[in-house]
Amino acid sequence: MGAKEEAQAETKMDMTPMIDVTFQxxxxxxCNIKFKMLEGKLQTYLPKDVGVNTTPQDKVLEKVDVRIIRKVTKKELDLDNIDRYREWSSAGGTTMDQVQILLQGAPVKDLKSLQAQLNEIRRKIPAPTDPKEEDSIKMNLEPMAGVLYEDVVQVVDIALGAKFTSLTFRGIELDA
Amino acid sequence: MGQASSALMEGSTLDMTPMIDVVFQxxxxxxxxxxxxxxxxxxxQMPKSVQAADDKDPEEGRLYVNVNRKGDYIIKRQPMTIDELEANLRARVFLPRPKGLPxxxxxxxxxxxxxIRADRATEFKHVQKVMYKCALEGLKVWKLELGVSQDEQAKAAADAAAQAK
Known part of the structure; x- marks a missing residue:
């Protein structure tokens, strides 16, 4: 009888490590549920008036054309290692050895220079004080074939930083 | 005496079963x-942005389109062609929205x-194709958001520079 009691006592399981693991x-x-949600977004709008120009004729609009060109051909581009196509300068900007940006048709030296030139345009024609008011400067972005999403986001980022809020995309090459 | 002590010991044993059940649930x-x-x-791997707005409280019923670096369109883990994406959007864009939103x-x-969430190395033409489909007759989605990851360090530096001015 005593031996039976002893055997029962031995079969008792210590639950502490399992509870520790489950709580972990x-x-x-x-924690994980929150981590992935910390993302950002760039708010953009497609034109509501497709095919119809509703802009008042008397409103003089300044147009800023920005063309983004990637010099590396698609065959040369290794999408798994895009960083090797760009050199990061000490100032934190990208050097333009693989990506070329044309502002009003003229090449821009680097992203800092683009920022300075956009700020200069903005200084001459200030942004509307009321955010609901339409910006009198329209920026047309024209990403050419081979341009990556990151290249465009960098330019959009600089444009938004210079308070250009009216951005439109041009040059959709659906079959390219 | 010995028996009473043993009974008391047995009475104080905690039954862990319900707690383990709850924990597993x-x-x-x-x-x-x-x-x-x-x-x-x-x-x-999304590109970093300084001007990105927080995406903590997304609008109710927002749709997500993922574009990976190969140019595949993915909705709810389901890869699809651009035409299938258009059909998917047409089926979902005008469904009733929560909280009576228009x-x-x-x-x-x-x-x-x-x-639109795209990888930093995705060719932009794939994102433009989604934009093109959104603008089509019968779909006409005009509120587009470009997914980016927030560059907190650069944002803090830019804010500090702006304050210094």
Whole structure:
């Protein structure tokens, strides 16, 4: 009888490590659920008046054309290693050895220079004080074939930083 | 005396079974919740942006389109061609929205926003194709959001520079 009691006592399981592990798992999942949601977005709008020009004739609009060109051909481009196509300068900007930007048709030296030139345009024609008011400067972005999403986001980022809020994309090459 | 002490010891033993049940339920809940909340978000390396707005409170009923670096369009983990994407958007853009939010504006344009999440190495023409489809007759989505990752360091530096001015 005494031996039977002893055997029962030995079969008792220590639950502490399992509870520890399960709580660790809960904490992991709780933390993980929040991490991936910290993303950002760039708000853009497609024109509402496709095919119809509703802009008042008396309103003089300044147009800023920005063309983005990637000098590396598609065959040469290794999409898994795009950083090797760009050199990061000490100032934090990208040197334009693989990406070329034309502002009003003229090549821009680097992203800092683009920023300075856009700020200069903005200084001459200030942004509307009311955010609902239409910006009198329209920026046309024309990403050419081979341009990457990151190249465009960098330019959009600089444009938004210079308070250009009216951005449109041009040059959709659906079969390219 | 010995028997009473033994009975007292037995009475004080904690039954862990319900707690373990609850804990496992919680684990299952979080595992499913993670899957449900992340199935719209493909694992992409998005470009960094300084001007990006926080995406903490996205508009209710927003649609997600993921574009990976090969140019595949992915909705809810389902890869599709650009024409299948168009059909998918047409089927979902004008569905009723939660909290009674408007589906169309007075001009018949879709009020539901679409977030386009693309990899930093995705060719932009693939994103432009989504934009082109959004502008088509019968779809007319005009609220587009470009997914980026926030460059917190650069943003802090830019804010500090602006304050110094």
């Amino acid at each position: 798992l809960i904490i992991f999942f709780m | 919680l684990i299952i809940f979080f595992m499913i919740a993670i899957d449900m909340s992340q199935q719209d978000l493909e694992d992409l 589906v169309k504006d007075k001009d018949g344009l879709a009020e539901r926003p679409i977030l």
